[in-house]
Amino acid sequence: MHLEELQWFVVLAETEHVTEAAAELGISQPTLSRALARFEEQAGTPLFDRVNRRLRLNPYGRIMVEHARRSLAEMQSATERIAALRDPDTGRVRLAFLHSLANWYVPEQLRRFREAAPGIGFDLFQGPAHEITERVLTGRADVAITSPRPAGSGFTWHRLYAERLCLAVPRGHRLASRARVRMSAAAGEPFVALEQPFGLRLLTDALWAEDGIEPEIVFEATEIPTMEGLVAAGFGVAVVPLPREGTEATAKVVHVPLTNVGARREVGLVWDRDRTPSPPTERFTIFLRESSPQQ
CATH class of the missing domain: 3.40.190.10 (Periplasmic binding protein-like II)
Structure with missing residues (x-):
């Protein structure tokens, strides 16, 4: 199973439509359909239910897409960590944060951090707490600034203020x-x-x-x-x-x-307990912990 086909499966799972997914990926429908057939053959079971010319993820497919996203995120993280080790002053941080922190806290912290580390870039996601924690667990965000403290044992939490x-x-x-x-x-x-x-x-x-x-x-x-x-x-x-x-x-x-x-x-930092942060992410989280407002 190639990483490229893993990405195709995730896009197909999100669109649940072969034509739309093929157009988004820039490949032909037959190519995508053959890749899906191989994917399901390796899984040993259909991953979609076919309903009126559309696809619907079934319970097996929902399990597969969860792990597919994690796998892609891990490979991206590995690439970024290698790049950061080669040049520790570069790299990217995938940061998720609450809507309500967008008017002062997050922009101010990003401004201050970028003054100290201008070579580190950010991929930003703004949303509600439940979407933010889901992105952290699936590896689509390296770290998040959220509230309240998320439930579950899969997170590391550090109170900021x-x-x-x-x-x-x-x-x-x-x-x-x-x-x-x-x-x-x-x-x-x-x-x-x-x-x-x-x-x-x-x-x-x-x-x-x-x-x-x-x-x-x-x-x-x-x-x-x-x-x-x-x-x-x-x-x-x-x-x-x-x-x-x-x-x-x-x-x-x-x-x-x-x-x-x-x-x-309480507003705090949260990240996946089982995932080793990349050097840029670790540098950013240390910066936030050390510059937390005292309240």
Whole structure:
């Protein structure tokens, strides 16, 4: 089984359509079909169910694609580690991070690191916590900056900093003049929240449960700026990280710190416990650990 055909299988698994996969790969459909037949013969079982001229990964195929991605990631990692050993000031880091860290923390750390190591490049992915940890486990990301700490024993975690959570309310709201509040003060209010299973939504669910709130959720968003925009428009209130000094905040939204014990979000580094990091990745993680803000 050649690496090239392994890559073909992964693309086919993602598109589940021979024509689309062949076009994306720049090869003919018969070539791809023959490669799939060889692949399934070596696996000893069909990896797709054929449904109305389309393919659907079956349970055997889902196992195979998981390991195929890992194999490709390991070979890429090996190539990068060899290149980094030959020239330790070059190489690439595949970094995944939360949407909500894109407005200050990640760009600032990248700027500072690139000043010290301008020859190291980055492949960036921005997304929710559950997608980030999946990319780390499948080898599509070398390291991630995420929250909360992921469950499972396959990860190594290093806490970088913690930030307070607050209640975002429209200016002029009955709670806007409070210096701090407990979540129970918002009982009965309509809420704007992130979708499940976003990390911040899990923390918000825990805060609601702590104070016995069964919230009326008027909208589930995928990004915090959307939440704050809807709060500003009067759709409801929301739980968000307390904005840092110097970061731009929505003028029509007031952020009131929450006093609940669990009203904190830990942000940290995570990487695969069983994968040896490449020299550029190790250099970047050491830099982040040493420059973590003290909170």
